[in-house]
Amino acid sequence: MSIEILTDTRPHAPDKYPTEKRPVRLSARNLQTEEIIRMHSHDWGQLTYTPRGMLQILANDSTWFVPPFRAIWIPPRIGHEVRIVEPSHLRVLYFHTEFSPFEGNDCLVLEVSPLLRELIASMEEVEAGSKREAHLAPVIMDELHAAKHLPIRLPMPRDKRLKSLCETLLTDPAASLTLEDYARQVGASSRTLTRLFEQELDMSFTAWRQQMRLAKATPLITSGLALSQVAAELGYASQSAFSAMFKKTFGESPSSFFRHK
Template sequence: MPTPILTHNFPVTASYFPTMERPVRLVARNLKISQDLAPHSHPCGQITYTPQGMLQVIAEGTVWFVPPMRAIWIPPDTVHEVRLLTESNLRAIHIHQDFSPLSKKHCLVLEVSSLLRELIFSLEYTESGSIREQHLVQVILDELIAAKPLPIYLPMPKDKRLKNLCEILLTHPASNETLKTLANKVGASSRTLTRLFEQELHMSFGDWRQQMRLARAYPLIANGTPLSQVASELGYASQSAFSAMFKKTFGVSPSSFFRQAE
């Protein structure tokens, strides 16, 4: 019997994995917010996508936020964890490593075009092993090659104290607590944490918190959340303050940025 890959709520067995004859397989699961997927890996590559909901994927010491307009490529044998930020319709597209249209080395976030979204939807309801499935798979692979990569990610540390601090901020992105206050919560001095931020993440505490908020803001805006609400949820005093920070980083306002992405 195939050995299951254990996750929080369901096993993925070898029967789900692609073969040379069927190089792309789709696994569809509609998950509630409590049904996170524990760290695991696959021998094949995977596109993780949700047409409805929002995911947080942790892999390669990095956090990636995945809204419906985006997907994340996870290379073969990469240990990854999936956390649900809302109820989500998870669609995992497993791709045989010999047919991979993307780099086998690192994860990356991709734009999901309207065509790719409809192709994935059609694949879900297409007869397994049919000629139609073969045609859909070929176009899906072509669309993945053409998909635009996006540098929306958040590096995570290995040091336990620093990791605990970062997890606190991820859970409470609106928190404006000082490094000294947070240091007391994780059992380290602010001086030690400042040094660890520079050594492990090559950025300051303030820069990491801003990067975290940007990474968190991106899927919220992509999902249609009003900018005033995004600013409030991320701890900014006003929408204009958030927009100014966004423009300083990306060179354009949030509304202009997302119009360009459409």
């Protein structure tokens, strides 16, 4: 059963809001599996990060699985929901709008460097409003500007027929059914579904399924499942086929990607 943690648009208390004098603030808490921070938004941007656990973020008609030592940037006034996939040490940096590290309304998944990890940890320890807190903020900004962006986003459709198809695929990522098979299930022609994939998601059915499988790989690998089992769970013919596709997308092997650097 899911547990609602947050239902309004504020974090915990006004003293946690970022201001011009204190533009970067940290909120830290530990959450258990299946806990949910319900859909909400606020006037500042946030960097959502966990050094331990697994997060699923819903925002901008997309979903992201965010593993340890990665983080997601969520711009100001963007509605978002946080789902806890595994027990997580949730660490959220709030950024005043005048001190935003990124422009635009797109969410971004970022590599968290060793230095940025230590900076976030230091924000937990510093005295509120101290000179040290003020000195850490621009260094955090600099690390975010240099952070590598990761293609973990999985766009989700609004059309009911296409949404039904995509949710079916998410439930059974290893299924080898064709688009024609799914068309019969959702009551639309394969031509219509092909058009909807391009119009709503800007990719083909095959490309979306591949992206979905890679997104689903994240929680499976971090749970400790062997790569051979992950490949089978996701419908790949072999571990090497899965590893090759993973490396093509992320630029490194699964074992390297999920190694604590």
